[in-house]
Amino acid sequence: MARTYLDYNATAPLRAEARDAMIAAMDVVGNPSSVHGEGRAAKTIVERARAQVAEAVGCKPQEVVFTSGATEAARVLSMRPEGCDVFVQDTAHDALWSHLDLSNVAERPFGPGHTLAMGLANSETGVVSEIPDRLDGQFAYGVRRADYLLLDVTQVVGRIPFSFSWSGADLAICSAHKLGGPKGVGALIVRQGLDIPALATGGGQEMGRRSGTENVIGIVGFGAAAEAAMQDLADGKWQQIEKLRNILESSIEESAKETIFVGKSEKRLPNTSCFASSGWKGETQVMQMDLAGFAISAGSACSSGKVRESRVLRAMGYDAEVAKSAIRVSLGPETTEDEIYRFAETWLKHWNKHRARAA
Known part of the structure; x- marks a missing residue:
């Protein structure tokens, strides 16, 4: 049937462009952190993918932190000091809601201040939310006020026009597989100048924000899918x-x-x-x-x-x-x-x- x-x-479904890019990346044997030629070759294709994702999200390449997906990227919400709350949109994805009641686990939070976390487009209904304006340095959320804004743009990128740079957000999360990339890779977008603790500590990869050897094949697939998705949108x-x-x-x-x-x-x-x-x-x-x-x-x-x-x-x-x-x-x-x-x-x-x- x-x-x-x-x-x-x-x-x-995995895009042909992503599949082809990933197959080619399988022949790149180096570790992106290595300084020899093979390592530099791996680093080059990771950075090309970073630029492709940045173009799709509407941010600077240095603002893109590769993760295992949007759920891992949302862990940044747990990295807040005591007394600094996270206000979560009532229709937001569970990846955001799961951090609502977490205690402080960060030695170096990106606070002080409250954070508003919201989905720009709801995965169940498709309803697109209005991005709140920053007034007097804060975002209004009902009667509450937040100092930082995190947007879940997982369902948005490559489907409707969006640019992190004009959104006013401080942080954003997204996943590759929603736009035809591989599963198990995503990104945390961090506004330039915003200091956050590492999602994972270790060797200091991803500009010190997410340690661990990069998933080169997945990242390359993410970049290729992002570029193809933006072409679909433009067409x-x-x-x-x-x-x-x-x-x-x-x-x-x-x-x-x-x-x-x-x-x-x-x-x-x-x-x-x-x-x-x-x-x-x-x-x-x-x-x-x-x-x-x-x-x-x-x-x-x-x-x-x-x-x-x-x-x-x-x-x-x-x-x-x-x-x-x-x-x-x-x-x-x-x-x-x-x-x-x-x-x-x-x-x-x-x-x-x-x-x-x-x-």
Whole structure:
């Protein structure tokens, strides 16, 4: 049975450009920290990738710290002094929420001051948040004020225009595999001049901010994928993807008018549709569509395979019934119009069966 992949927000298929770059990097035998020719060759391709990622994120190359992914990069939130809180956006990813109650573990925090951590685009709903302005040196978060801003731009880079340099943020986190790079590599972006403790201590790699021999092959793949993703964005590829997303929602809404499309009236990522049919569990829908040959999800993929009520939808004000019934369809550059129509047709067949059983 032919498979249709519609879960790009969980991970994107590896781009050909990234695969080719990684295969070539396998023949570079040197350690980037070595001073001999082989080491310099490895260092050269790592620095080229750093420049490619910097171009995609809109920052300076020296502001890019390579990590094992966005989750590791978010560890910077735990490096704060006692009394300096982290305020986390209620719809933020668990990678940010997990640092909310951690105690001080840093000898040299990047404080003093409070930090606001937020996702620029939500992975479950695609809703894009407004970046708060810095007023009198602080960011407003409800009634609270923060001195530093960390943005999770994992779902944003290569999909919508973004530049770290104009965002006003102090820190940002992202992952390679969301834009067609390999899994297990990401980056922490640190505003030039901001002094932070090391994510990992040891040999002092990554400008002393993340020790450990660099994952050269993964980093090179990250750089190649970032460059290719930005070319897609410049070529208008994501505008075409948005048209497909709109076709999907129109096709479903035409027959299943009571379907709730989350964030439809708000600014969203062009590829993401989160919708719910109250009373029909999202977990059931995911399994039924999987058996029919379509890969979708019911929320974030970072819960070790668990499907549960969406914390994000509850935070947005939806009741538990809707939160349990939501699924996410996320498209990518390889998605075709035929796949969208076939998915809508298949989903509606199962929706009609569900309605018949519930009647």
